[in-house]
Amino acid sequence: MVSLKRIYTLTGLVFLIIILGITAFTTWYTVDESDQAVILTFGKVEEGITEPGLHFKLPWPIQSVEKLSKETFSLQFGYEDKGGKSKDFPEETKMITGDENIVMADLVVQWKITNPEKYLYNSSNPKEILHDATSASLRSIIGNSKIDDALTSGKAKIEADVRELLTSLIEKYDIGISVLAVKLQDVELPNDEVRKAFTDVTDARETANTKLNEAQKYKNQKMNEANGEKDALISRAEGEKAARLERARGDVAVFNKLYNEYKNNPDITRERLVIETLEQVLPNAEIYIMNDDGNTMKYFPIRPLEKEESKPKAEGSENNE
Template sequence: MSNKQIYKWIGLGMTAVLLIFLFITTWYTVDESEQAVVLTFGEAEDGITEPGLHFKMPWPIQEVKKMSKETFSLDFGFNEGEDSEDKVTMITGDDKILQADLVVQWKITDPEGYLFASENPEQVLFNATSSSLRGVIGSSEIDEALTSGKAEIENEVREMLVSLIDSYDIGISIIDVKLQEVDLPNKAVRKAFTKVTDAREQKQSKVNEAEKYENQKREEALGEKDAIIQRAEGDKVERIQDARGAVSRFNALLVEYQNNKEITRERLVMETLEEVLPSANVYIMNDDGNTLKYLPLNQGNMQTFAPGQASQKEDDEE
């Protein structure tokens, strides 16, 4: 075989290899869990999110960068070591030191921005997470961070982190932020703070009991007040009715007195004597001393005797 034929076969072989290489690099597949962006001479074209088989210009004219659609997690401050020195610590608004563990869930939503807006988007996310958490913790008091304020801190961190990532435009979207744990830096401090928390809870319990007792006594006093008012109202009505009855009786007596003054006057005297001296025998003599009137008030009648008879009556009674 001549050199010319050898060169010919070599050329044909290289051409075949080149054609095969070009054929292989002109198509690509995108999985359902992936997204891709086509680069033409290093510049990004429209992103590809549809799964399946796709074609492009051969390399090096075009190339494909594939990225996952899954949700990623960034663990900030998380460390399984109880007393590890590389625990992330931060200072609260009242100058106390604590540790916090935060989990950020994120996704790549703009492949072009993720590839070209930053050299290391995940590091940018980490720095933004650190800045957001430290900023919120730094404006909170330690009691809030360790007790009832965790949910509020979590919400504030989420809002601040979303705002920062959106302003950076690095192709990442924040899905969720979870504040896993907020704790004191060592066992001794945690133990002391637990005692303080227990004392505060005991104090609140005593305050609640005192308020309950106060409310109970107040209700009892209000009930007693209402009872007194009701009794007073009853006495008032009774006295008004008694007064009205007395007025009616007086008016009736006044009419009788105006019609017959003497008889009415004598009747009033006798009724008064009967009321004052219910068991007494009263003798009334006329002006000349001849006739004696005996009034047995307890019998409700009046008898008249001659003077001798009256004396005999007195002897009998003695």
């Protein structure tokens, strides 16, 4: 028979081996570059480990390690992609805009764990809280936006507003998560009839804007032409004004000079002015100064006779040639 002492000895050795094995395998751990760890001492968080490599701790059950990823996660709101297949959740994405139109909106939230302790122990399901906060933020912003903004050029502002509101909610919940980015995926109308009606309204609005732009362009063209004509008239008027002023100054200078001459020799100046005036009034007239001695013939047209005499002489010289 085996003695009790031997049984106790073997049992003690087995427990010792188990304890040594647990100690050997639970006093060290490794942290990858893509991971972060939290050390727990009897269930209480002691410190966070972010440096990769080999680390040591007290054996289990005194201390334990919880590892979490540092990578960026994606929350798909309104749909789910798995294995290359996409599944939609229309009840999540259906919401009402500020001008009382129904749209279907889904988005992606990029987030990461920044405080492992709060992520692990401040809530039982932080991912569900993030999902509900995303839904509340998106519905709040869409509910304060117009349908045109949600479907066209206002998406960037909606994304920024959703991110700001979602970040404030996550900070208030204090679950150790940071929101990195928010990206709207699809914002569309619920059915074909509504899409067609909205398309018709959009086309009519674009046509109206086109007509308004064309009218504004025509108005600007005519205004530019009118302004150009106005500037040309003003320029010509200024030039005419300057020319007339210069002519007036010249006439004044001439008059002053004649007046000075007239004061010195009034008779001569008077006769000169008469002659110059006659030359201007009758530029082609021939003036003869005659002495009236009482004869019958007081004017003899010498110049026409000279012209008649010079004409035959000219013709004779041509015949000789």
